[in-house]
Amino acid sequence: MRIVIGEGSCGIAAGAIKIHSAIEKYAAEKDIEIGITGCNGMCFLEPIVDIYDGKELIKRFVRVSESDAERIVNAVENEDFSSLSDIEISDEDKNFLDLQTRIALRNCGKTDPESIEDYMDNGGYKAIKKVLKMSPKEVIEEIKFSGLAGRGGAGFPTWFKWSAARKSAGEKKYIICNADEGDPGAFMDRAVIESDPHSLIEGMLIGAYAIGAQEMIVYVRAEYPLAIKRLEEAIKQAEKAGFIGENILGSGFSCKMRIKAGAGAFVCGEETALIESLEGKRGMPRLKPPFPAQSGFKNEPSNINNVETFANIAWIIENGGSEFSKLGTENSKGTKVFALTGKVNKSGLVEVPMGMTLRDVIYKIGGGIKNGKSFKAVQLGGPSGGCIPKELLDTVIDYKSLSATGAIMGSGGMVVMDEDTCMVGMAKFFLDFTAEESCGKCVHCRIGTKRMQEILTKIVNGEGEQGDIELLEELCGVIKDGALCGLGQTAPNPVLTTLRYFKDEYDEHISEHRCRAKECSAMLKYSINPEKCIGCTVCARNCPVKAINGELKKTHTIDQNICIKCGMCSKVCRFGAVSIG
Amino acid sequence: MSEYKSDLTKLEKVFEEYESNPENLITILQKAQEIYGYLPKDVMYKIGEKLKVSPAKVIGVATFYSQFRLEPMGKYLIMICQGTACHVSGSEKLASAVSDYLGIESGKTTSDGVFTLQKVACLGCCSLAPVMMINGEAYGRLTPEKAISILSEIRKKEAAE
Ligand SMILES: Cc1cc2nc3c(=O)[nH]c(=O)nc-3n(C[C@H](O)[C@H](O)[C@H](O)COP(=O)(O)O)c2cc1C
Numbered sequence: 037m038r039i040v041i042g043e044g045s046c047g048i049a050a051g052a053i054k055i056h057s058a059i060e061k062y063a064a065e066k067d068i069e070i071g072i073t074g075c076n077g078m079c080f081l082e083p084i085v086d087i088y089d090g091k092e093l094i095k096r097f098v099r100v101s102e103s104d105a106e107r108i109v110n111a112v113e114n115e116d117f118s119s120l121s122d123i124e125i126s127d128e129d130k131n132f133l134d135l136q137t138r139i140a141l142r143n144c145g146k147t148d149p150e151s152i153e154d155y156m157d158n159g160g161y162k163a164i165k166k167v168l169k170m171s172p173k174e175v176i177e178e179i180k181f182s183g184l185a186g187r188g189g190a191g192f193p194t195w196f197k198w199s200a201a202r203k204s205a206g207e208k209k210y211i212i213c214n215a216d217e218g219d220p221g222a223f224m225d226r227a228v229i230e231s232d233p234h235s236l237i238e239g240m241l242i243g244a245y246a247i248g249a250q251e252m253i254v255y256v257r258a259e260y261p262l263a264i265k266r267l268e269e270a271i272k273q274a275e276k277a278g279f280i281g282e283n284i285l286g287s288g289f290s291c292k293m294r295i296k297a298g299a300g301a302f303v304c305g306e307e308t309a310l311i312e313s314l315e316g317k318r319g320m321p322r323l324k325p326p327f328p329a330q331s332g333f334k335n336e337p338s339n340i341n342n343v344e345t346f347a348n349i350a351w352i353i354e355n356g357g358s359e360f361s362k363l364g365t366e367n368s369k370g371t372k373v374f375a376l377t378g379k380v381n382k383s384g385l386v387e388v389p390m391g392m393t394l395r396d397v398i399y400k401i402g403g404g405i406k407n408g409k410s411f412k413a414v415q416l417g418g419p420s421g422g423c424i425p426k427e428l429l430d431t432v433i434d435y436k437s438l439s440a441t442g443a444i445m446g447s448g449g450m451v452v453m454d455e456d457t458c459m460v461g462m463a464k465f466f467l468d469f470t471a472e473e474s475c476g477k478c479v480h481c482r483i484g485t486k487r488m489q490e491i492l493t494k495i496v497n498g499e500g501e502q503g504d505i506e507l508l509e510e511l512c513g514v515i516k517d518g519a520l521c522g523l524g525q526t527a528p529n530p531v532l533t534t535l536r537y538f539k540d541e542y543d544e545h546i547s548e549h550r551c552r553a554k555e556c557s558a559m560l561k562y563s564i565n566p567e568k569c570i571g572c573t574v575c576a577r578n579c580p581v582k583a584i585n586g587e588l589k590k591t592h593t594i595d596q597n598i599c600i601k602c603g604m605c606s607k608v609c610r611f612g613a614v615s616i617g
Numbered sequence: 618m619s620e621y622k623s624d625l626t627k628l629e630k631v632f633e634e635y636e637s638n639p640e641n642l643i644t645i646l647q648k649a650q651e652i653y654g655y656l657p658k659d660v661m662y663k664i665g666e667k668l669k670v671s672p673a674k675v676i677g678v679a680t681f682y683s684q685f686r687l688e689p690m691g692k693y694l695i696m697i698c699q700g701t702a703c704h705v706s707g708s709e710k711l712a713s714a715v716s717d718y719l720g721i722e723s724g725k726t727t728s729d730g731v732f733t734l735q736k737v738a739c740l741g742c743c744s745l746a747p748v749m750m751i752n753g754e755a756y757g758r759l760t761p762e763k764a765i766s767i768l769s770e771i772r773k774k775e776a777a778e
């Protein structure tokens with residue numbers, strides 16, 4: 037039997053390394069194999085320890101702690117798991133994976149990301165062998181059959197980009213992977229690289245062969261050190277096995293591969309800015325056309341795809357494009373991976389066929405809203421996307437249906453919000469982000485986002501005025517039309533969708549100085565209910581600014597001129613006497 | 618430039634590894650930051666000289682990307698996530714509580730050189746939101762109180778040393 041510990045970033049953050057060492061300690065000198073795997077997507081259950089018998093998963097233990105190590109080892113040794121039922125995964129939680137369809141994530145949480153043998157044992161590098169016997173044109177045809185569209189956000193047909201890059205003349209061609217994953221709140225790409233780096237390599241190799249590239253470059257976010265480390269290791273293994281380098285598997289096709297670590301700039305996810313950054317410059321977008329397929333990295337034809345896009349490729353070649361296009365809807369084929377987070381019970385990575393409803397993802401897979409609260413909205417597409425309200429929960433996941441709501445498919449961030457989230461605050465949050473990340477090249481984005489941010493700040497501070505909403509709407513239109521790149525063009529989306537579905541919240545902030553989610557602290561008023569206060573003095577003693585007056589056993593009062601609305605009094609009061617309005 | 622006296626010989630190895638190609642500017646700056654902990658001005662000048670890129674360009678790149686620091690860093694780098702998932706789970710309150718406790722804004726270092734505070738976008742542990750990371754170690758499901766007690770532990774430890 038083999039003990040396998042989930043060591044993706046989230047598992048490690050939850051303590052997987054400590055558990056690994058503890059298991060190693062207890063298993064020393066016992067005939068027990070210990071292995072690692074990446075992220076299986078059940079981040080809400082981390083740390084996770086799996087027990088395998090050969091290739092078969094026989095037990096899965098969740099929310100494991102260091103102190104469980106000894107009894108896990110003993111149970112494996114005695115092949116008796118009856119004493120571990122308290123940490124065994126529940127049937128209800130098993131649903132989380134059973135309801136998914138995994139293509140891009142097919143190996144994540146199953147295979148050892150640090151072992152090329154394990155990848156090959158599970159069918160890896162078969163597709164590239166098949167491809168090397170096909171013509172590049174046939175490869176592109178197969179991808180066309182599949183209907184695969186780019187998973188990085190824009191959803192452009194992958195075959196079309198490949199075909200354009202192939203037809204473009206150039207001394208040298210490049211295939212580039214966009215692993216910048218800028219949407220704050222999305223981590224699909226990180227999980228794929230950390231958990232299954234070889235599937236990215238194989239997908240890129242197939243793309244390189246199809247367009248005739250001599251070099252593969254992966255541009256990875258600097259904040260992802262583990263992904264970089266595992267990918268570096270995987271590249272070395274693939275070179276050694278003859279999949280990367282000169283005359284690959286004797287086919288006459290040669291291609292090198294390298295990693296470039298980004299340095300922290302959201303705009304570098306935009307493909308032309310990414311190219312500038314690869315060239316060692318400030319990541320400022322270029323005017324299109326020319327498109328990268330004509331003139332990209334070092335002005336040579338270049339093709340850029342997202343990590344998840346590449347992770348689908350080998351599967352499509354193996355199983356056939358038609359197998360992929362069976363899944364999904366009329367206009368969107370295959371599956372999509374989402375990073376499901378926020379106020380949802382089960383947060384993690386989910387891969388579902390296109391065509392599933394948002395409701396099914398959030399309620400059936402995600403297990404509904406935390407702490408029995410009610411659902412308010414779900415945000416898709418990060419700073420370029422929008423918030424979808426309750427009434428539209430039955431929207432199906434496909435490019436067209438999601439765009440119709442004003443949001444976008446995006447790269448896969450799916451953040452769930454409940455009644456305690458202020459939607460104006462949410463719009464401000466994204467504008468703070470885009471204003472900060474605007475590269476400054478074009479006026480519309482640089483100054484426009486700043487002005488929008490200022491208006492939204494005014495509104496959440498309770499200083500909104502009549503006319504602010506109209507001004508916001510006008511700015512949205514102008515920035516959408518005038519900005520140079522996708523960052524600016526989509527920056528108004530979070531504001532436009534919240535205005536569309538939650539206009540009454542804006543009105544309340546402006547006209548009534550009221551935030552129904554009780555999040556905008558400037559608009560809150562803390563007061564003490566004389567009927568409940570017993571005069572215990574706890575609030576007065578804990579108030580950091582001494583705004584609370586009152587004697588022992590007498591009703592206390594809050595001096596509104598001194599109160600900084602930190603909420604401490606309401607937190608420490610054991611009698612529920614502090615009301616927030 | 619008399620105030621800057623970095624040991625520039627440490628850069629030699631980096632130059633050897635990454636030939637004088639301006640394309641490698643970002644990577645070289647990353648390596649330099651690993652060596653010095655931040656990017657001193659004389660180091661950036663030296664890099665420009667070597668790559669035949671003007672100092673303005675080097676500093677332009679260094680200030681464009683959030684990873685680069687132009688000031689020395691504290692012993693503990695605290696990164697507080699301000700990503701979307703952390704935001705809806707209360708990261709703003711967390712950040713302001715930590716900021717108040719340490720008496721510094723994001724991007725600054727405490728006067729005793731112990732802590733540097735940095736707000737960042739998504740640490741990729743969204744399911745543990747809200748999250749902060751101290752010298753690479755992630756702490757999840759935080760409240761302002763929990764975060765402050767973690768920091769005060771570190772403070773105590775440092776004071777004892
Ligand atoms: C501001 C901005 C940020 C972007 N960030 C990313 C990103 O983090 N990852 C990504 O794959 N694509 C990102 N994109 C989309 C890319 O420009 C590009 O369309 C994509 O990488 C193409 O790959 P695909 O066809 O496989 O989707 C971003 C676009 C914009 C405008």
Ligand code: FES
Nearest residue numbers: 700703740742743
């Ligand atoms: S949003 Fe905080 S870790 Fe992702």
